[in-house]
Amino acid sequence: MILTNCTCCAAPLPHLAKQCSRCKTRYCGSACQAQHWKEGGHDEVCKKIKRGGGAEQYYANTKYSAAVAVAAEACAEDTKGQTCYICLEAVHRRTGEGLVRGCACHTTEGFVHASCLAEQAKILVAEAEENNLDSKVLNERWRRWSTCGLCEQSYHGVVRCALSWACWKTYLGRLEADQLRGMAMELLGGGLCGANYHEDALSVQESLLSTMPRLGVAEENILVVQGNLANSYHSLGRLEEGIRLRYDVYSRHLKLNGEEDKHTLIAALNYAIELSELRRFAEAKSLMCKMVPIARRVLGNYKRETLMLRVNYAMALYRDDNATLDDLREPVNMLEETERTALRVFGGAHPFVADIEIRLRNSRAALGARETPPPREGV
Numbered sequence: 001m002i003l004t005n006c007t008c009c010a011a012p013l014p015h016l017a018k019q020c021s022r023c024k025t026r027y028c029g030s031a032c033q034a035q036h037w038k039e040g041g042h043d044e045v046c047k048k049i050k051r052g053g054g055a056e057q058y059y060a061n062t063k064y065s066a067a068v069a070v071a072a073e074a075c076a077e078d079t080k081g082q083t084c085y086i087c088l089e090a091v092h093r094r095t096g097e098g099l100v101r102g103c104a105c106h107t108t109e110g111f112v113h114a115s116c117l118a119e120q121a122k123i124l125v126a127e128a129e130e131n132n133l134d135s136k137v138l139n140e141r142w143r144r145w146s147t148c149g150l151c152e153q154s155y156h157g158v159v160r161c162a163l164s165w166a167c168w169k170t171y172l173g174r175l176e177a178d179q180l181r182g183m184a185m186e187l188l189g190g191g192l193c194g195a196n197y198h199e200d201a202l203s204v205q206e207s208l209l210s211t212m213p214r215l216g217v218a219e220e221n222i223l224v225v226q227g228n229l230a231n232s233y234h235s236l237g238r239l240e241e242g243i244r245l246r247y248d249v250y251s252r253h254l255k256l257n258g259e260e261d262k263h264t265l266i267a268a269l270n271y272a273i274e275l276s277e278l279r280r281f282a283e284a285k286s287l288m289c290k291m292v293p294i295a296r297r298v299l300g301n302y303k304r305e306t307l308m309l310r311v312n313y314a315m316a317l318y319r320d321d322n323a324t325l326d327d328l329r330e331p332v333n334m335l336e337e338t339e340r341t342a343l344r345v346f347g348g349a350h351p352f353v354a355d356i357e358i359r360l361r362n363s364r365a366a367l368g369a370r371e372t373p374p375p376r377e378g379v
Helices: 030-038 042-051 055-074 114-130 135-145 157-171 179-194 198-215 219-235 239-257 262-277 281-298 304-318 325-346 351-371
Strands: none
Touching: 030 042, 042 055, 055 114, 055 157, 114 135, 114 157, 135 157, 135 179, 157 179, 179 198, 179 219, 198 219, 219 239, 219 262, 239 262, 262 281, 262 304, 281 304, 304 325, 304 351, 325 351
16 A cells, blocks of 8 residues: 555645654554554554564555465466466465466466566666666666566556556655656556556555656656546546546647657547547547547557557447447447457457457447337337
């Protein structure tokens, strides 16, 4: 957990909150600290938390262990009889954890321990820092925290969540202004969101965003975090808050980088999704009709962002109550083509492919309902 709330009363904490002098557990004031010691059981765990590296480290380690167990259990059937491609063991020799596979690797590839992935990413990033390698190399190596080194696709679901906790527990002890600490917090917010822990993700993202202006972070980096925050608003059903933030992020990316920049395209996609959720289909279709050709030209036909733009354009077409018959035929053809492409790129087990299949069924149902005339009375 990110310690952004008082451990006793759960009230939001100020930047410089009171801490237990021994274990660094944070409180909103002296009264809560005293109450937690006397009645909340802190006197029994304080020394244990200190031995675990302090409150933030202790809770991050605990959350990581729990997340790895969840991921291994979720992947148990898929990984049965396999071995880790890094350490070559079925069960991790030190941690006892099972295997996971949360990427787009096919057949017998991609079986691995979360701890092995974390150690590999940690070593790669440390080498880049120690040898003063340029930011491009550092960023490429940082991707190992979230991206499979074999298939080059992002981890997803509970595997992504476990790795995000691994990343956060690795870098949380650094100074607040340290670049990698901020990147780890951002990764954690995304990992929590990807595993549907949206309230926790919101807390992490709000905490990170509150520090960025104080640290003089570049506007583009602030926009990324605001976009992630809008994802959490969307998942929690806070659509009006989300769409205001989506529009602001999109318009600022457009001003900073122009319409052909990858980040502008992603911001446009997210804004269009929010418009569709609020049933503002005309605006959503207009925006995506403009952005899909740009994405195909700039990013290519096989990039996830391009495919997502096409999927959500199709959804805006078939969900619109005012759609014509031709409007309903177009998304069926578009989603059939997109599904074939996604299967080649991600494999059938990827949740993105499953999502496209659901959208395709829905689009076919919408078309079928319109093509089949209602029965005549008395027949």
